[in-house]
Structures are given as structure tokens and as C-alpha cells.
Amino acid sequence: MKTNDIMARLRAKYPGENEYLQAVQEVLESVEEVYNQHPEFEKAKIVERMVEPDRIFTFRVTWVDDRGEVQTNTGYRVQFNSAIGPYKGGLRFHRAVTPSMLKFLGFEQTFKNALTTLPMGGAKGGSDFDPVGKSNDEIMRFCQAFMLELWQCIGPDQDIPAGDVGVGGREIGYLYGMYKKLAREYNTGVLTGKGSTWGGSILRPEATGFGALYFTQNLLHKAGKDIKGCRVAVSGFGNVAWGACIKATELGAKVVAISGPDGVCEIPDGITKEMIDYMLIMRASNRNRVEDMADKFPGACKFTAGKKAWSVKCDVALPCAFQNELSEDDAKELKANGCWCCCEVSNMGCQPGAIHYFQHNGVLFAPGKAVNAGGVATSGLEMTQNASHISWSGAEVDAKLHFIMDSIHEQCVKYGTQPDGSIDYVKGANIAGFMKVATAMLEQGTV
Numbered sequence: 001m002k003t004n005d006i007m008a009r010l011r012a013k014y015p016g017e018n019e020y021l022q023a024v025q026e027v028l029e030s031v032e033e034v035y036n037q038h039p040e041f042e043k044a045k046i047v048e049r050m051v052e053p054d055r056i057f058t059f060r061v062t063w064v065d066d067r068g069e070v071q072t073n074t075g076y077r078v079q080f081n082s083a084i085g086p087y088k089g090g091l092r093f094h095r096a097v098t099p100s101m102l103k104f105l106g107f108e109q110t111f112k113n114a115l116t117t118l119p120m121g122g123a124k125g126g127s128d129f130d131p132v133g134k135s136n137d138e139i140m141r142f143c144q145a146f147m148l149e150l151w152q153c154i155g156p157d158q159d160i161p162a163g164d165v166g167v168g169g170r171e172i173g174y175l176y177g178m179y180k181k182l183a184r185e186y187n188t189g190v191l192t193g194k195g196s197t198w199g200g201s202i203l204r205p206e207a208t209g210f211g212a213l214y215f216t217q218n219l220l221h222k223a224g225k226d227i228k229g230c231r232v233a234v235s236g237f238g239n240v241a242w243g244a245c246i247k248a249t250e251l252g253a254k255v256v257a258i259s260g261p262d263g264v265c266e267i268p269d270g271i272t273k274e275m276i277d278y279m280l281i282m283r284a285s286n287r288n289r290v291e292d293m294a295d296k297f298p299g300a301c302k303f304t305a306g307k308k309a310w311s312v313k314c315d316v317a318l319p320c321a322f323q324n325e326l327s328e329d330d331a332k333e334l335k336a337n338g339c340w341c342c343c344e345v346s347n348m349g350c351q352p353g354a355i356h357y358f359q360h361n362g363v364l365f366a367p368g369k370a371v372n373a374g375g376v377a378t379s380g381l382e383m384t385q386n387a388s389h390i391s392w393s394g395a396e397v398d399a400k401l402h403f404i405m406d407s408i409h410e411q412c413v414k415y416g417t418q419p420d421g422s423i424d425y426v427k428g429a430n431i432a433g434f435m436k437v438a439t440a441m442l443e444q445g446t447v
């Protein structure tokens with residue numbers, strides 16, 4: 001296989017699907033060499049099959065807002081790959097959601113899920129519904145209307161959605177309530193990220209951020225360093241950023257920045273428990289403003305409009321918000337300010353130029369599909385609990401999550417160690433995930 005040829009075909013076939021094309025290109029570039037050592041993959045056209053989603057559902061979602069006006073959005077579910085298990089992946093509610101965005105996320109999810117060691121295929125879904133400024137009642141009505149269509153596409157052994165940007169515990173609750181009414185079965189295993197009193201895994205809310213810090217700690221230990229005492233810049237203030245702030249602080253690091261679409265909050269003395277708790281209130285308010293943190297804690301937080309977290313001096317950068325949120329210029333600014341490690345927690349948070357810059361300028365870098373896999377891994381643990389009608393304690397889930405993150409790190413080291421001894425975590429994660437999915441596809445024949 002030649003990455004350039006396949007990319008040229010995909011660009012012609014899917015013009016303008018930039019996020020999808022970017023995600024595919026990154027994986028193909030990483031795996032090309034290994035792939036070409038396996039003529040059986042080439043013969044079975046594994047790559048050509050793997051870059052296409054198995055199917056995409058598109059549906060209209062109509063609901064009524066608080067003023068009594070009828071609103072219409074578009075809903076999607078992209079079932080990308082089921083070679084190693086049922087379709088699994090989150091739902092994103094964001095005004096910019098397009099098929100391209102969900103295809104990139106579903107594609108990434110396929111390899112990420114393979115890395116978790118658990119049997120889960122890849123999927124993603126969501127809607128261009130914009131939660132910003134919406135009331136709680138509007139969120140509920142939208143979730144109910146969305147599920148009226150989605151429920152036909154999903155099932156506990158078929159496709160298991162969860163949260164992503166704009167979808168957290170509240171939304172999963174409303175989605176599940178409607179699913180249960182339509183399906184007339186108490187199938188808790190059909191969604192993950194549920195409330196802890198009705199089948200949700202204790203620690204699922206924290207899992208993405210906790211897992212990211214376990215991975216980061218592994219990476220730093222391998223490089224002879226430790227997160228303790230590091231200044232950490234975090235972008236975003238949602239669920240993932242929240243979990244990362246808790247664990248980073250617990251491990252002795254100082255979180256000196258969080259950010260939002262409106263700007264950055266600099267916190268020179270490090271984020272406190274009160275501030276971390278306030279992130280949850282900010283998220284639930286649907287205001288999408290990080291300035292609210294500075295208003296609440298005026299002495300300790302300094303807000304700057306229009307700036308990113310990457311403008312704040314730090315040792316370790318943790319993008320926790322959105323794809324392509326860290327550009328090559330941001331990478332240069334980080335490096336110039338002394339940053340020496342970036343662990344991508346958001347899906348495809350770094351632009352290709354930023355990754356290239358980090359890798360060629362001595363900044364340790366690891367990609368989202370390895371770093372953030374603790375979220376979906378804990379969803380997998382939630383599915384296991386639901387299927388066997390049991391509940392594990394937080395400590396048990398945390399131990400399993402830690403073990404899984406250690407194993408993901410080991411896979412990256414196994415497949416990413418370069419002849420000079422350095423570790424290319426991008427290659428490592430992509431090759432490890434790819435080999436598992438490709439082997440399963442091959443064994444299951446031409447379907």
C-alpha cells in the first residue's frame with residue numbers, strides 16, 4: 001500500500017472532509033512500513049476496507065424549545081468497525097458536528113478501543129445541536145427526540161454509545177430514560193457513563209482524566225522524570241479537563257492554566273479543590289465560559305480573553321478540549337516557554353505541524369488515542385459490570401484502569417521504539433491498534 005495513492009483517492013471521493021482525511025493520513029503514514037511486510041493484508045485489501053465506516057445512520061431530530069418554537073437538528077451514528085467487538089464510542093453534541101468530524105472520531109475510536117485490551121469495535125455519533133445557552137429542559141427534550149431515532153441503531157451487543165463533548169452524565173440519563181421506554185427492556189448495557197445508582201461505573205466520570213495522568217506518569221518515568229512538581233497547562237474545563245486536574249494535583253503537579261473558547265485562566269499557585277469542583281458547575285451551566293472561574297476566584301485566577309492555555313509557562317501541556325486545538329505556532333510558543341512534554345488528551349488535539357515540531361524539537365509527545373483511552377476502557381468495564389449484574393468499588397475500577405493504561409503504554413513502547421532507542425508514541429499507538437484490528441479482519445474473511 002502507498003499512503004499517497006490511498007489519500008489521493010479518499011480526497012477525491014470525500015472532498016472537504018478534512019478532519020477525517022487528517023486522521024486517516026496520520027494512521028496510514030505510521031503503519032505503511034509494517035503493513036507492507038504483510039502481503040496477506042494487501043491481498044485482503046485491509047486498508048481499503050478499514051478506512052471506510054461499516055455504515056452511517058443520518059436522521060432528523062425535531063424538538064420544541066422553551067419559547068415553544070420548533071427546532072430541527074441532524075443526528076448521526078457512524079458504525080465504523082466491528083472486527084474486535086460491538087460498535088463502541090461516544091456521542092458529541094456540538095454546533096460544528098459534521099459527518100467528517102464523526103468519521104474521524106469513529107476511525108480513531110477503532111484503534112483506541114483496540115489498545116484498551118478489551119473487545120470493543122469503533123463508533124461515534126452525535127448531532128449539530130448546540131448545548132450552549134440551552135436550559136436543562138431543552139437539553140432533556142433534545143435528548144429524548146434524538147433517542148427516538150437512535151434507539152433503532154443501538155443495542156448492548158450491537159452498538160453502545162457514551163458521552164463525548166457536550167454529552168455527560170445528565171445527557172446519558174435523559175437518553176437512557178427514553179431508550180428504556182422505547183425498548184421496554186432494562187438494558188443498562190446499551191449506554192455507558194450512566195449514573196452510579198443505575199448501572200454506571202463508579203469512576204467513569206474521572207476515568208479519561210485519571211487514565212491520561214497514569215499514561216503521562218508512565219511516559220515520564222520511562223524518560224527518567226516525574227509529574228510531581230511539574231507545572232501543567234490544561235485546555236478546556238469540561239469532564240476530561242476536570243478529571244485531569246484532579247489527578248495531576250493528587251500526583252503533586254501544579255495545574256497553572258485552564259481555558260475555554262473565550263480565553264485562558266492563569267492560576268499561578270495551582271488549581272484548588274474548590275476550583276476543580278466549580279468546573280462542574282460551569283459545565284452544567286451551559287455558558288461555555290471559563291471567565292466564570294476568574295469571576296468566582298478573582299485573587300487566584302487571572303483571565304485573559306482570546307488567549308489559549310498554551311500561552312502560559314508550563315512543563316507539561318495537556319490538551320483536553322477539541323481537535324486541532326494546538327497549532328504549530330502554539331507548539332513553538334510552548335517550547336520557547338520551557339514546555340518539554342505534551343500528552344494529547346483530546347482526540348486529535350494537536351495539528352500535524354505541532355506533532356512534527358514536538359517530535360523534532362525534543363518535546364516528549366503522546367497521541368490522544370493512547371493517552372485518553374482510559375475513558376472508553378472504563379466504559380468497557382461498565383459493560384462488563386452490566387452484563388454480569390455486578391458493581392465494582394471505585395478502588396477496583398481504578399486498579400483495573402491503572403493496569404489498562406500501563407498495558408497501553410507497554411504496547412506503545414513495543415511498537416514505537418526506534419533504532420536510536422527513542423520512543424515514537426504516535427507510531428507505537430497506531431501500529432499496535434492497527435495490527436490487532438487488521439489481524440481480526442483477516443481472520444474473519446472478506447466481509
Ligand code: 2IT
Binds near residue numbers: 164
Ligand atoms: O473519545 C472517547 O473515547 C469517548 N468519548 C468515550 C467513548 C466511550 O464509549 O466511553
